[in-house]
Amino acid sequence: MPAIADVLGEFAARTTLRDVPDEVLRRARHLALDSVGVAFAAADQEFTRRARRAAAELGPGDQPVIGLPDRLAPREAALLNAVLVHGLDFDDTHLPAVTHVSASALPTSIAAAIKHERSAEDLLLAYVLGIEITARVGTVAHGGFHAGGFHPTGLAGAFGSAVSAAKLAGLDADGIAEAQRIVGSMASGILEFLADGAWTKRLHPGWAATSALTAATFASVGWPGPEHVYEGRYGLYATHLGPDGWDATEALDGLGERWELLATAVKPYPSCHFTHAFADAILHLKQAEGFSAAEVDVVRCHIHETPAAAVCEPIERKRAPQDDYDAKFSLPFIAGACLARDRLTLAEFTGEALADQEILRLAQRVEIADDPNSRFPQAYSAEVEIVLTDGRRLHRREDVNRGHTERPLSDADIRAKFADNLGGDARSTMDHVLALGGAGSAADFAEALRAA
Structure with a gap:
């Protein structure tokens, strides 16, 4: 050949x-x-x-x-x-x-x-x-x-x-x-x-x-x-x-x-593509269920191990990124930003956002788990479970991220x-x-x- x-x-x-x-x-x-x-x-x-x-x-x-x-x-x-x-x-x-x-x-x-x-x-x-x-x-x-x-x-x-x-x-x-x-x-x-x-x-x-x-x-x-x-x-x-x-x-x-x-x-978002389905899932739940950021107790994110290594490890650093680029590759920070601000734009990666105590508090609530059903690398899947302070459990799965050929912009x-x-x-x-x-x-x- x-x-x-x-x-x-x-x-x-x-x-x-x-x-x-x-x-x-x-x-x-x-x-x-x-x-x-x-x-x-x-x-x-x-x-x-x-x-x-x-x-x-x-x-x-x-x-x-x-x-x-x-x-x-x-x-x-x-x-x-x-x-x-x-x-x-x-x-x-x-x-x-x-x-x-x-x-x-x-x-x-x-x-x-x-x-x-x-x-x-x-x-x-x-x-x-x-x-x-x-x-x-x-x-x-x-x-x-x-x-x-x-x-x-x-x-x-x-x-x-x-x-x-x-x-x-x-x-x-x-x-x-x-x-x-x-x-x-x-x-x-x-x-x-x-x-x-x-x-x-x-x-x-x-x-x-x-x-x-x-x-x-x-x-x-x-x-x-x-x-x-x-x-x-x-x-x-x-x-x-x-x-x-x-x-x-x-x-x-x-x-x-x-x-x-x-x-x-x-x-659709100015961050690592591995985080996008999570942003969509969290923003959807926030709008559909009408809860406030103050009510969030735990945010459990299920993700494939390869993208997890990029956007979730080491977890303590990811919960408190040091600059905008660090934040773009931090699933905990991005989850916190979506919960605190109901959006994910360029404004969420400025110095002001990096110092936002509400975003950082919510980032501490993020837990990472494996996703055995992920379609990575064919698609960048996300599964999110949010536990509220009143005990309610909210769930959302985005099997295929927006922008994918199955869900194109x-x-x-x-x-x-x-x-x-x-x-x-x-x-x-x-x-x-x-x-x-x-x-x-x-x-x-x-x-x-x-x-x-």
Whole structure:
């Protein structure tokens, strides 16, 4: 059988925009819209200010940045755009791959398309391919990357983005395969940020994007990489998952017929996707039963062990997160915020909310239990039991989280989220993004997203 990288390279090389179903293109434009919206929402954050300073020092240039006046070299523009898209943890996720797919695919595609003077059509196709390959590479792990302490957004994202960058560089099938082989030595990302709310995760899709652009450039001059970068003895899966229990050929199942892009979920809440079904369950119970936060005695959350490791451990720290990123990966804090405020928005991850004694008191009431019926990683299930001070027991199960293909956010939902993230008059920007793939150059598209 041909090497996995060769098959994916041949697929990417031969695929044109006409080969992509209209349904996939429409959804891709809405995923791009969501990404641009959350990037604008992140423009005034402290992590963005620091990332801007670092990126400017690394590579000044002439490429635009989403929602900012900055101009940077291609790799640094991709890096900063990825930080903007991913920094609030409000960006899309391919659920079976447990991977944020747009956060690296879109910045890479923009940077490479401008560099190689491509059209907006070329940009859209590369973005679709980047998501597709990222999702397929990540899905093979069945959640196993997380179990080993690796962040699949940085791992799978590097491979998908390398395909985008190589396609836009005009490389043939062999060149696109070579870019994947090379980027395998750059794909990275560890989950140790979960221990203390460190900011490294915000860099993972940006590093995937810069690595992809680097790998495509080396591939363009004939630099050889290992043939079996995915399935080899020391390839991606053996080194990150162990020698057994995976089948790399799963990445090829239905290639070109079943589009994994359609399984990409848009987030309704600005927190780790593992917490969303819990937020929905708690908010539903609060509204349906009409109890007050003061009446809550115990909140028991049933969750699969793999997502539990990310959002529930260590439990004492999760009950009192130290910064906004820490809070986004804290199921106890999020449960407390939903109970105290009847909502879960960006406002619930500010310094003021982190110091809210009512939220923190309720977080102490959260208990964690295993969920033997969880559908993880196919869906991020939640089961919640709330015990009130009068002895009443309230129960709610969300087997499938919102955003999943079985419960997708509609295009109208995504447009509403975009408008909320931009504030004010978002119509012209929205129309521009939803026209991606029409007439004009990739450079024109990116310039229209740059802040004056």
